[in-house]
Amino acid sequence: MSDFPKSVSICEEGPREGFQSEPKMVPTADKIRLIEALAETGVQEINCVSFVNPKRVPQMADAEAVAAGIRKRPGVHYTGTILNAAGFERARKTPLDCLPLLFLSASETFGIRNSNKNRTEALAEQQELLSLYQAAGFTPRDGYVFTAFGCAYESDIAPSTAVHAVSELLELFKGLPVPRIVLCDTVGWAHPLSVERLVGSLRERWPELRLGLHLHDTRGLGIANAMAGLRLGVDHFDSSCGGLGGCPFAGNAAAAGNIATEELVQMCEEMGISTGIDLERLIECVALAEEIVGHSLPSKVAHAGSIAARRKRNAQIALSAD
Amino acid sequence: MSDFPKSVSICEEGPREGFQSEPKMVPTADKIRLIEALAETGVQEINCVSFVNPKRVPQMADAEAVAAGIRKRPGVHYTGTILNAAGFERARKTPLDCLPLLFLSASETFGIRNSNKNRTEALAEQQELLSLYQAAGFTPRDGYVFTAFGCAYESDIAPSTAVHAVSELLELFKGLPVPRIVLCDTVGWAHPLSVERLVGSLRERWPELRLGLHLHDTRGLGIANAMAGLRLGVDHFDSSCGGLGGCPFAGNAAAAGNIATEELVQMCEEMGISTGIDLERLIECVALAEEIVGHSLPSKVAHAGSIAARRKRNAQIALSAD
Numbered sequence: 001m002s003d004f005p006k007s008v009s010i011c012e013e014g015p016r017e018g019f020q021s022e023p024k025m026v027p028t029a030d031k032i033r034l035i036e037a038l039a040e041t042g043v044q045e046i047n048c049v050s051f052v053n054p055k056r057v058p059q060m061a062d063a064e065a066v067a068a069g070i071r072k073r074p075g076v077h078y079t080g081t082i083l084n085a086a087g088f089e090r091a092r093k094t095p096l097d098c099l100p101l102l103f104l105s106a107s108e109t110f111g112i113r114n115s116n117k118n119r120t121e122a123l124a125e126q127q128e129l130l131s132l133y134q135a136a137g138f139t140p141r142d143g144y145v146f147t148a149f150g151c152a153y154e155s156d157i158a159p160s161t162a163v164h165a166v167s168e169l170l171e172l173f174k175g176l177p178v179p180r181i182v183l184c185d186t187v188g189w190a191h192p193l194s195v196e197r198l199v200g201s202l203r204e205r206w207p208e209l210r211l212g213l214h215l216h217d218t219r220g221l222g223i224a225n226a227m228a229g230l231r232l233g234v235d236h237f238d239s240s241c242g243g244l245g246g247c248p249f250a251g252n253a254a255a256a257g258n259i260a261t262e263e264l265v266q267m268c269e270e271m272g273i274s275t276g277i278d279l280e281r282l283i284e285c286v287a288l289a290e291e292i293v294g295h296s297l298p299s300k301v302a303h304a305g306s307i308a309a310r311r312k313r314n315a316q317i318a319l320s321a322d
Numbered sequence: 323m324s325d326f327p328k329s330v331s332i333c334e335e336g337p338r339e340g341f342q343s344e345p346k347m348v349p350t351a352d353k354i355r356l357i358e359a360l361a362e363t364g365v366q367e368i369n370c371v372s373f374v375n376p377k378r379v380p381q382m383a384d385a386e387a388v389a390a391g392i393r394k395r396p397g398v399h400y401t402g403t404i405l406n407a408a409g410f411e412r413a414r415k416t417p418l419d420c421l422p423l424l425f426l427s428a429s430e431t432f433g434i435r436n437s438n439k440n441r442t443e444a445l446a447e448q449q450e451l452l453s454l455y456q457a458a459g460f461t462p463r464d465g466y467v468f469t470a471f472g473c474a475y476e477s478d479i480a481p482s483t484a485v486h487a488v489s490e491l492l493e494l495f496k497g498l499p500v501p502r503i504v505l506c507d508t509v510g511w512a513h514p515l516s517v518e519r520l521v522g523s524l525r526e527r528w529p530e531l532r533l534g535l536h537l538h539d540t541r542g543l544g545i546a547n548a549m550a551g552l553r554l555g556v557d558h559f560d561s562s563c564g565g566l567g568g569c570p571f572a573g574n575a576a577a578a579g580n581i582a583t584e585e586l587v588q589m590c591e592e593m594g595i596s597t598g599i600d601l602e603r604l605i606e607c608v609a610l611a612e613e614i615v616g617h618s619l620p621s622k623v624a625h626a627g628s629i630a631a632r633r634k635r636n637a638q639i640a641l642s643a644d
Contacts, residue, residue, distance in 0.1 A: 155636045218626045219629065223543060224549045228549075300510075300541055301540075
């Protein structure tokens with residue numbers, strides 16, 4: 001068990017990937033309210049908005065207004081998703097931390113369906129983006145591999161295919177600081193052994209590479225998949241408070257949220273892996289998020305309460321009985 | 323990874339432990355309808371009812387009527403929960419498979435609060451029950467350890483405490499066929515490493531003992547905990563279709579369902595561990611269960627559809643495109 005990390009970093013995706021999937025428009029002020037509450041939990045990074053075409057993602061049309069409205073807390077990274085040059089130009093003009101990334105889909109079909117580019121074209125686009133970022137004085141920190149475990153069109157993605165995508169991404173980063181590689185289970189295809197197989201293959205080839213997981217809990221295996229990553233030393237996760245973004249009760253069954261941040265935090269902290277996050281405050285954020293979206297979120301620990309809170313209460317009862 | 327079982331058996335708990343937690347009375351005919359549908363999935367055992375005091379658990383007051391109404395399918399065990407002599411007398415008179423069990427709570431406080439008996443009294447009661455079962459020609463198959471990982475009153479349960487409870491149970495079974503020991507995470511306290519620690523301790527002391535897990539998904543770690551058990555060769559699970567019994571949307575936030583059978587089946591089958599269960603039929607049962615209880619159930623794979631179904635559809639599209 002020596003591969004377990006001592007601590008993990010978490011990027012909170014609720015305000016971006018979570019709200020993005022909500023069918024009902026979320027008011028700008030509510031987005032800011034949740035972001036500010038999340039910043040009080042101790043989370044290191046909050047993905048606040050996505051700088052994408054508002055015609056494609058109307059929920060993110062107020063990205064600039066959200067970015068401008070946040071009262072920032074020192075020590076927290078406030079980021080936004082940037083996927084192309086237009087997004088970068090928009091993001092740069094906001095007070096958010098500009099952390100562009102490079103990305104590639106392990107499944108070529110997914111890339112074609114999603115952005116109408118084959119592998120060669122996708123790589124050329126990333127090369128262009130990198131030049132643009134560098135010319136503006138920015139160095140990408142992360143390389144994201146979409147559909148690393150499976151694809152809605154190609155079905156299973158062999159570990160070798162995903163490893164190849166990682167090698168292509170690393171090639172782009174040549175001469176730059178080695179990026180953190182984030183493996184995305186974009187469509188909820190992974191299971192614990194497929195996570196271990198891919199992470200194991202990457203560890204074998206690049207023993208020092210820092211790896212992260214961006215897991216969707218489409219089919220209920222997300223937390224088990226996170227655990228599989230932890231076993232092999234994965235020390236970064238993207239997750240979403242309350243499991244925001246994946247609520248089948250919101251009339252949006254196709255949406256599948258990230259794993260719930262508080263369930264990840266609960267598991268890590270109970271196992272002695274530090275997250276830096278105050279679980280009780282995070283659970284309060286889930287209640288706020290539910291109030292904002294107007295429906296329950298799938299998180300279980302948020303509704304049952306944390307083990308730590310129960311433990312504390314029991315200790316107090318025992319003390320007062322002495 | 324050689325400890326992984328090739329196959330697992332599953333006891334479907336939805337009709338018993340699931341319906342038991344529903345605040346709205348479920349009509350007898352609907353209970354039977356779900357049980358009969360579940361029997362078509364290939365599941366080996368269905369816990370249909372509980373023979374408990376109807377004043378304490380009104381939802382199970384029609385246990386005899388449910389038992390009498392089921393059209394049975396050969397090869398399926400239809401069981402009911404028996405916790406005391408009165409329950410045994412009732413169960414024996416029904417056409418259900420009478421499979422009494424012995425049980426003990428690892429947490430003595432839980433035992434006292436739950437049945438007003440300290441450890442000595444609890445063991446004496448189990449001894450009496452065993453005599454009763456044997457006099458009637460029945461041999462208990464399972465030994466259940468409640469609160470094996472944690473307790474709502476005592477908080478953490480040390481593995482040594484749970485191991486001790488197992489040794490006491492095994493003592494009761496002395497001279498009888500070795501029982502299967504089922505470890506219950508009654509209040510959703512376990513995490514993957516605590517499962518591994520306890521299962522590991524038991525494996526160390528009784529290498530051949532067959533172990534099962536009865537996991538509640540109170541805080542969202544249930545499937546990760548099941549995976550931890552599989553790693554160490556646990557090959558029996560109690561679970562509940564749809565995660566029935568744990569729906570915070572049912573106005574019953576205190577209820578915490580078992581892990582969802584279809585999420586367990588999906589994980590096992592994707593990892594090459596046979597369950598004997600037709601996942602697609604099981605997902606149809608979840609829709610039926612939701613219709614019966616009148617609200618959504620927490621299962622995610624039931625709403626997103628299985629990986630296998632998606633894989634099959636993709637293969638058909640690829641074929642038709644050739």
